[in-house]
Amino acid sequence: MKRCLSCFQEYGDEFQVCPHCGQIEITEPKEPIHLIPGTIINNRYVIGLSVGAGGFGIVYKAYDLKLESIVAVKEFFVSKLMTRAQGEKNIIINSKSQVEYDYRKNRFLAEARTMAKFGGHRSIPNVFEFFEDNNTAYIVMELLEGCALNKYLNQNGGKLDVEFALFITNEVGQALISMHEKGIVHKDVAPDNIYICTGKDIRIKLMDLGAAKLADSTDEVIDIVLKPGYSPPEQYDSSQSIGPWTDVYALGATLYVMLTGVKPDESTNRKEEDIVVPPDQLNPLVSENLSNAIMKALAIEKHMRFKTVSDFLSAINGERKVIPLAKERKRRKTRRAFGIVAACIILAITAGLVAFLFQNKKSQQDLKKATISVWFSVSPGDTAEEKAMKTIADDFKSNFKNVTIELKAIPENEYAAEIEKAYATGKMPNLFESTDIDSGYLNTALALDSVLKSKQAKECLFLDQYDSYYNNKKKIPLAIEIPLAYVILDGEISCDYSGSYFSAASDFGSENVIVDGGHKAIIAENINIDGIESDADFLNFYKKSAVVLSSSQRMGEFKSFPAMTRKCVFFKSDSIRCRFTYEWSAGNGSKDENKAAEMFLSWMLGNEYQTYLMVAPDKLIPEIPVNENCFKARLDKFNINNPVSLKPIENIYNDFVFKAEDVQ
Numbered sequence: 001m002k003r004c005l006s007c008f009q010e011y012g013d014e015f016q017v018c019p020h021c022g023q024i025e026i027t028e029p030k031e032p033i034h035l036i037p038g039t040i041i042n043n044r045y046v047i048g049l050s051v052g053a054g055g056f057g058i059v060y061k062a063y064d065l066k067l068e069s070i071v072a073v074k075e076f077f078v079s080k081l082m083t084r085a086q087g088e089k090n091i092i093i094n095s096k097s098q099v100e101y102d103y104r105k106n107r108f109l110a111e112a113r114t115m116a117k118f119g120g121h122r123s124i125p126n127v128f129e130f131f132e133d134n135n136t137a138y139i140v141m142e143l144l145e146g147c148a149l150n151k152y153l154n155q156n157g158g159k160l161d162v163e164f165a166l167f168i169t170n171e172v173g174q175a176l177i178s179m180h181e182k183g184i185v186h187k188d189v190a191p192d193n194i195y196i197c198t199g200k201d202i203r204i205k206l207m208d209l210g211a212a213k214l215a216d217s218t219d220e221v222i223d224i225v226l227k228p229g230y231s232p233p234e235q236y237d238s239s240q241s242i243g244p245w246t247d248v249y250a251l252g253a254t255l256y257v258m259l260t261g262v263k264p265d266e267s268t269n270r271k272e273e274d275i276v277v278p279p280d281q282l283n284p285l286v287s288e289n290l291s292n293a294i295m296k297a298l299a300i301e302k303h304m305r306f307k308t309v310s311d312f313l314s315a316i317n318g319e320r321k322v323i324p325l326a327k328e329r330k331r332r333k334t335r336r337a338f339g340i341v342a343a344c345i346i347l348a349i350t351a352g353l354v355a356f357l358f359q360n361k362k363s364q365q366d367l368k369k370a371t372i373s374v375w376f377s378v379s380p381g382d383t384a385e386e387k388a389m390k391t392i393a394d395d396f397k398s399n400f401k402n403v404t405i406e407l408k409a410i411p412e413n414e415y416a417a418e419i420e421k422a423y424a425t426g427k428m429p430n431l432f433e434s435t436d437i438d439s440g441y442l443n444t445a446l447a448l449d450s451v452l453k454s455k456q457a458k459e460c461l462f463l464d465q466y467d468s469y470y471n472n473k474k475k476i477p478l479a480i481e482i483p484l485a486y487v488i489l490d491g492e493i494s495c496d497y498s499g500s501y502f503s504a505a506s507d508f509g510s511e512n513v514i515v516d517g518g519h520k521a522i523i524a525e526n527i528n529i530d531g532i533e534s535d536a537d538f539l540n541f542y543k544k545s546a547v548v549l550s551s552s553q554r555m556g557e558f559k560s561f562p563a564m565t566r567k568c569v570f571f572k573s574d575s576i577r578c579r580f581t582y583e584w585s586a587g588n589g590s591k592d593e594n595k596a597a598e599m600f601l602s603w604m605l606g607n608e609y610q611t612y613l614m615v616a617p618d619k620l621i622p623e624i625p626v627n628e629n630c631f632k633a634r635l636d637k638f639n640i641n642n643p644v645s646l647k648p649i650e651n652i653y654n655d656f657v658f659k660a661e662d663v664q
Contacts, residue, residue, distance in 0.1 A: 005037045005048040008063040008070055015525065026587065032086040033538055034058060039089060040065075041133050045073055052075075061143060068302060071128065076108040076136045084118070090135045092487050103545065105137050113138040114209045117182060123175035125195075125205050143518040144205060146198040147655045149254075150191035158261035162285050165258035168194065171204035173251060176309045177536045179518045180244045183524075184209075186505075189250035190230040191257060203235040226244075229253055229263040234302055241479050245302045246314050250508055252297025252305075255316070259283050259294075271416055278324075289315070292322040299325055301436055307553055308518030310536035320539060329412065330379055367599060370592040371404040373431035374600070377415035397602050403596045426585030430597040432469065434475055435583045446586040446594060452476075454602035462578045462624040469580055476601055477580035480624045482552050482571060483519075483526045488542045489565040495546035502574035508547045516541070516550035523549050542566075552624055580626075 001010045007025035016025050026037045031051050035058075039047045047144065048061040051072070062073040072377070077084075081097040081104070084090070111128035119126055129140040153159065160168075172194055179186060188208055197203040226235060232249035234240035253264050260282040265275055276298065280291035293315035299305045305326065315322045339376040375467050376389060386409045393405040408417050416437070422428045423441045435441065453475065457463050462480050471476075485502055487495050495512045505513050505527055517536035523529060527549060536540060541548040542561060555568065582606065586597045605627060631653050 001061070003046065005046070005360065006044070006061075006435040008048070014611050025445065033077070033079075033084045035060065035084075035089065036087060037292040041073070041089075042131055045071070045138075047073065047192075051326070054335050056104065062140075064140075070143050070654050072141050072493070074139040074141065076105055076138070078104055082136070088380055093135070093308055108137050108139075111209050114184060115139070115141070117184075118175075118178055121175060121178055123171045123204055123206055124178070124209075125207065130420070131460065137422075142197055144197050146196045147260075148192050148195060148207075149194040152196050153191060153258070159283070160258045162259065162283075162290075164261075165255060168196070168204050168258065169255045169316060170250060170254045172254070173309045173313045175206040176244075176247050176251065177517060180247070180309065181520050181534055181536070183521045185242050185244065186247050186250075187235065188227060189247055189254060190227045191254055193541070194254065228266040229257075231267060232302065233267045233271060233300055233436075233438070240302075240436075241441070243302075244308050245305045248297050248305050248307075248309055249299075249302075251309065251312065252294050256294050256298065259286050264298060267300060271590075274300065274422075279496075288316075289318060289322055289388075292324050295325045296322055296328070303436070304328065308536060308538070310518055310538070314539060367400045367402050367596055369402045370590070370596040371406060371590070372593050372597050372600065373408060373587075374407045374417075375408045375410060375418070375429040377409065377412045377433060378409045392604075396600055400596070400599065403600075413433075430587050430589050430593050431600060432585060432587065433583070434585035437585070439474075442472075442474045442585055446588055446598070447473045447599065448476050448586060448598065449473055450598050451586075452601050454598075454605070456602045456627075459628050460605060461628045462580070462626050465578065466580075475583040475585050476605070477583050478604060478626060479582040480524065480626055481579040481581060483523050483554050484550060484577055485513075485552065485569040486548050486550055486558050487567050487569055488546045491542050491546065491564045491566075493542070493544070493546045496568065497526070497547070500569060502569050503572050505529060505549060512546040514541060514545040514548050516548050516554065519551040522551055522577065522579060526571060526573065589639070 002013055002022055002025075003010050004018035004021060006423065007018060007021040009018070009020045011019050017023070018025070026049060031053075034042075034050050035047045037048055041047060044064060044066050045064040046065060048063070050058050051061050052059040056078055058077050060073045060075065063069075064069050064071050077091065078101070081101045082091045082093050084092065109130060109132075111125055115125060115127040117126040118131075125144065126142045127139060128142070147155075159165075170188065170636070176186060176189070185204070189206070193206065193208040193627055195205040195207050197205055218464045227250075230250045232246055234242060246612045249267075256276075256279055257263050259279050262277075262282060264270075266312055269656075270276060276295075277289045279294050280286040280288055293306075293312065296304055296315070297312050306315065311320075314320050318458065327517075335599050374389070374393065378386065386407065389407050393407055393610060397403055397405060408593040419428075419432065419437055419441055426444075428441075428444060434445075451457060452463065452466065466473075466477075471566070479545070485508065487497055489495065489497075493512070495507050495508055499507070502508065513532055515523055515534045516538050517534045518538060520529075520534055529549065532549075535544060535548070538548065538550065538554060539555060542564070558566070558568065584601060585592065586601060588594065589597070
């Protein structure tokens with residue numbers, strides 16, 4: 001008896017063609033470097049013909065002798081690093097490539113471990129085993145019948161109907177949500193990594209987790225995985241943070257292709273000139289809300305995208321209204337303008353109450369005559385922010401009379417191009433907002449050690465974590481993201497918690513608490529959440545629980561909840577693990593200019609300027625200032641023992657931004 005190496009059923013030796021499937025007896029591999037069909041590896045798996053090959057592996061159809069089932073076996077094989085003599089099992093490694101071979105083999109096995117975390121997930125291939133043999137490594141997984149989405153699109157006119165495209169997106173989205181809950185980012189979502197499985201029921205599988213990484217990965221070598229049209233700007237820049245928002249962009253791009261038949265322009269090109277047309281202009285069957293949701297997912301600025309895949313899915317399924325991206329940008333700038341006007345008022349109100357450490361004669365004498373340029377972005381026609389920055393600069397100059405500050409307000413849509421032009425001509429500003437600015441433009445920027453050693457920096461709660469986020473010290477963050485608990489006091493499910501702080505989930509009663517899956521990483525870094533249910537649907541948590549442990553990034557969404565009494569409760573700890581936001585950098589000028597710029601940036605870390613951040617965040621979602629006094633002031637405003645001097649800040653904050661405790 002012999003076994004067919006296509007259907008793997010046994011038949012008599014007298015036959016040259018399999019009587020079960022009609023396959024002529026297979027004796028040769030498709031390529032000389034492939035394993036010979038019939039080879040047995042790990043004393044268990046009979047290798048058949050290869051069914052696919054890529055840059056990092058060969059996939060064979062195989063038979064499991066132990067379980068008597070057909071499986072797929074993926075062999076680690078990188079042609080530039082290794083080869084195999086025809087007819088041999090063992091691979092041969094180029095001696096000069098040993099280090100890279102070892103690294104990539106470990107990454108290959110890491111892919112197996114990553115996939116194994118999701119055994120049984122309907123949209124991620126099931127891994128049965130992984131092992132090393134033949135001087136290489138193997139992953140054994142379920143065999144999928146069907147084809148990749150990119151091939152399916154080519155066979156079906158380049159695009160799909162809306163219903164099927166949404167089905168695929170939702171299936172892939174659920175896989176990503178599960179990955180993100182475990183702190184894993186895929187980084188390579190695209191049509192060639194999405195598999196449409198045919199059979200009794202159509203199933204969708206998200207493939208190739210080889211590029212996936214843990215959000216807190218400490219690998220010294222990080223592969224830059226790029227797929228033009230699907231990779232957001234942060235994947236082109238190793239200094240930028242990768243997170244769920246990275247996969248949101250790629251999933252949005254994939255849905256865009258499925259509905260329009262057009263691949264979005266490469267994200268690096270879009271930063272200079274964005275020519276991506278909204279989907280509803282290319283396909284009349286796409287609704288306006290769906291089109292808006294896709295364009296929001298495809299936002300070049302990561303802070304403009306949906307923060308979680310769950311939020312994106314809610315939007316494309318019509319569960320939440322999404323305004324056009326241009327309108328949202330304008331709205332954010334308008335909020336900022338309101339807040340900055342409030343900040344000017346605060347600066348005037350608190351001028352006699354807060355004494356800055358800079359206001360001493362010695363400090364004034366330290367700064368010699370210098371003129372520094374300060375650049376910041378504004379929406380077209382916005383004069384409020386310019387006036388606010390002028391107020392802040394004038395306040396600084398009143399203490400440092402030798403310094404002249406030249407403010408330059410640049411329209412938001414021109415800001416990146418102006419920075420690029422300044423860098424190309426060697427005329428970078430002395431101080432500039434650098435959030436989401438490519439790290440390449442910071443090559444000539446100052447290392448800000450002196451700012452980090454300033455008295456103002458020592459007033460900041462979270463800069464002791466600075467080194468774990470920034471390795472070149474060329475950015476100074478002025479705001480942070482922290483964990484919060486959102487509490488419903490009189491909903492269908494309610495909690496009677498009366499405090500303004502919490503230190504553990506048990507403070508609320510464990511039966512009342514769920515964890516926001518979209519921000520699980522920052523919560524788990526601060527709070528023990530073992531045994532607490534995770535839910536990715538933040539907007540509907542109040543239907544399931546009275547309390548959700550989440551992040552300050554959600555405050556804007558919390559405000560839009562249905563009418564009910566609700567409050568946010570701050571995490572109280574001496575060692576909060578945060579995320580940094582709203583960054584500034586300093587260009588490299590003359591010695592006196594550099595010193596003045598560094599002093600002004602230190603000033604911005606001080607209490608009075610940080611008050612601006614507390615009152616007027618540069619986003620729909622409030623940011624938290626890094627300055628300890630302002631941070632505590634924000635927390636203490638919920639305490640009945642608030643000092644009188646903080647009342648004006650509290651009132652303006654409530655008027656212009658968001659009441660943390662809001663009865664509607």
